[in-house]
Amino acid sequence: MQDNSPFHLQDFMPYLLNRAAESTSLEFQKAYKGKYGMLRTEWRVLFHLGRYGSLTAKDICTRASIHKTKVSRAVSALEARRFVVREEMETDRRHALLSLTKAGHAAFDDLIKDAARYNATLMDRFTAEEADTLRRALIKLSTEN
Amino acid sequence: MQDNSPFHLQDFMPYLLNRAAESTSLEFQKAYKGKYGMLRTEWRVLFHLGRYGSLTAKDICTRASIHKTKVSRAVSALEARRFVVREEMETDRRHALLSLTKAGHAAFDDLIKDAARYNATLMDRFTAEEADTLRRALIKLSTEN
DNA sequence: TATTGTTATACTCTATAACTATA
DNA sequence: TATAGTTATAGAGTATAACAATA
Numbered sequence: 213m214q215d216n217s218p219f220h221l222q223d224f225m226p227y228l229l230n231r232a233a234e235s236t237s238l239e240f241q242k243a244y245k246g247k248y249g250m251l252r253t254e255w256r257v258l259f260h261l262g263r264y265g266s267l268t269a270k271d272i273c274t275r276a277s278i279h280k281t282k283v284s285r286a287v288s289a290l291e292a293r294r295f296v297v298r299e300e301m302e303t304d305r306r307h308a309l310l311s312l313t314k315a316g317h318a319a320f321d322d323l324i325k326d327a328a329r330y331n332a333t334l335m336d337r338f339t340a341e342e343a344d345t346l347r348r349a350l351i352k353l354s355t356e357n
Numbered sequence: 358m359q360d361n362s363p364f365h366l367q368d369f370m371p372y373l374l375n376r377a378a379e380s381t382s383l384e385f386q387k388a389y390k391g392k393y394g395m396l397r398t399e400w401r402v403l404f405h406l407g408r409y410g411s412l413t414a415k416d417i418c419t420r421a422s423i424h425k426t427k428v429s430r431a432v433s434a435l436e437a438r439r440f441v442v443r444e445e446m447e448t449d450r451r452h453a454l455l456s457l458t459k460a461g462h463a464a465f466d467d468l469i470k471d472a473a474r475y476n477a478t479l480m481d482r483f484t485a486e487e488a489d490t491l492r493r494a495l496i497k498l499s500t501e502n
Numbered sequence: 503t504a505t506t507g508t509t510a511t512a513c514t515c516t517a518t519a520a521c522t523a524t525a
Numbered sequence: 526t527a528t529a530g531t532t533a534t535a536g537a538g539t540a541t542a543a544c545a546a547t548a
Contacts, residue, residue, distance in 0.1 A: 226384075229378035237374070
């Protein structure tokens with residue numbers, strides 16, 4: 213009665229993925245939350261602005277696959293912390309170009325280093341081939357590319 | 358100024374893991390939520406009782422690494438839906454042995470088939486070796502084993 | 503009418519402290 | 526005192542509808 217199931221939890225991908233995602237996210241959360249009081253979406257928005265330069269909210273939605281309501285709130289929070297400034301575009305006043313302030317850049321530069329270091333410690337456990345397989349598998353498993 | 362960062366988002370493990378976990382979880386959520394109105398923890402508790410037989414709440418906490426407050430609420434919900442019954446143990450009345458009802462077993466049997474099918478479609482995209490690498494990598498990346 | 507962005511709201515998930523009852 | 530389990534509460538994450546302003 214107990215053993216008619218085809219697999220153990222350790223073979224169920226959603227379970228394994230969730231555990232790994234939770235562990236690694238919580239660990240890195242210490243950096244952006246502990247040092248700067250940011251939430252996850254705020255860190256992602258900061259990342260995009262730091263990594264790809266000034267963008268509109270719409271650009272961030274598209275590039276980061278984050279819903280506009282989340283981006284809207286994250287930008288507000290980053291603005292309140294003086295990490296981001298918005299500049300209305302004259303050509304279309306529905307848009308505003310978002311850019312990092314000096315403090316925003318400093319936070320980005322700091323966090324990106326933490327991210328790189330942390331990512332390196334995660335990937336150090338794997339051979340180059342394993343890391344590549346893992347990376348490509350995770351991308352395949354994500355719905356929207 | 359934009360390109361001093363060491364990597365793209367597509368190389369940052371917490372990001373990749375979260376995306377894959379979210380996609381796959383949401384997809385399977387359709388089964389346990391859509392058909393039975395269960396939440397994730399309820400599905401996990403049902404899984405443990407169906408897969409491993411009668412257990413106490415404490416057993417489930419240990420085996421599934423779920424906190425006792427979550428298990429408590431999940432069991433209550435499953436009880437309310439008549440999927441689980443509890444039987445107080447005479448030797449120690451703090452414990453109760455939890456078991457699936459007939460309806461609980463039926464739900465388990467149904468969901469476990471969905472889970473197996475879904476897992477198979479996920480893993481079909483990989484070679485046996487890739488699947489193995491992926492599985493072991495995810496376990497390595499999860500903090501508590 | 504369509505698009506950009508905001509606000510309101512609700513649901514899910516997680517985490518922790520405080521509590522009850524039993525041992 | 527310690528353990529099993531419950532309740533309360535808050536924080537974080539997600540999802541959707543309704544709205545305002547602009548085009």
